[in-house]
Amino acid sequence: MRAEDEAQFREFVQRQAAPLRRAAYLLCGDWHLADDLVQNAFVKLYQAWTRVNRRDAVHGYARTVLTRCWLDEVRRPWRRSENRVDAVPDIPDRGSDPAERGQRRWERELVRRALAEVPPRQRAALVLRYFEDLSVAETATVLRCSQGTVKSQTARGLSALRAALVRLGHGAGELVAGRTC
Template sequence: MPRAETEEQEQFREYFTARHDAVRRTAYVLCGDWHWADDLTQAAFIRLATGWRTVRDRGALDAFVRTCLVRAYLSDVKRVWRRRERSVAEPPDVAGTGNAAERADGRMTFEAALRKLPPRQRAVLLCRYYQDLDVAETAATLGCSQGTVKSQAARGLAKLKELLEGQTTVLGGRR
């Protein structure tokens, strides 16, 4: 006879169901590989599951999972085999014309430029501009100082600007 699900298990299942896709998309923006994003998402939710009973503030779950995700990514990047392995090729050409094709092309160009940034800069930019965190929240998520967040963000934005110079921008389609 199957065991009845406890209230805590039910709460975790509901949270996982509601947030899994968003966490996975964030992981993809961070690493640029859907398979790796799945691994990072799994690591973040496993960490949450192991500490679920000790979570006092259910409103802080998103911040906790984001911290687990970013730290799992930064830890993973340090592994030697991760630096050598490339599981995806360049994205294919976008078929079609018009605005949707231009936006898709702009996103692919931006993602390719983002993948050329060092992992720490990419993580800072993801937290600051994709997750819309302030400097203090980003520093807490990454476990570093606010000065490090500011300098990494400035360097990352400068490098992105350099990489995207002359390219169609994602925002507004301007050149």
């Protein structure tokens, strides 16, 4: 790879590592797996960097690669037998109001746990549509399916997410009613 391309790739990785890691975490619910997914996506992107013609579309391409890496990961048989632990250690942010911080943490954890209960394709549709703010057409391109499939997967995913929110926590009604969903 030419030095100019190498520099552009390094700049892209520095700029997009955090947003892609956040998206990966929302997909899989595990920071360590999210790091692995982002790393795999960057390796694949590095291999194709000289073929990426439009540099302005590289973020969308990276998001597509990341989503496909995650879908490949959940299809692997050894992942299906893995037992997940409910307790995820949090590092407190001492710079904010404790009551407000506790409420945000509770909401964030509740949504993360509820997302973990949504089937993988539906979860991918929800994350891409609502957390990554992609259109139906862009989501369909990333997931390699029709726009109608994206709409139905999103609708089913929202229903599953609402049901999981109600099942997981008392007081989740306000999240279901409108703030998060």
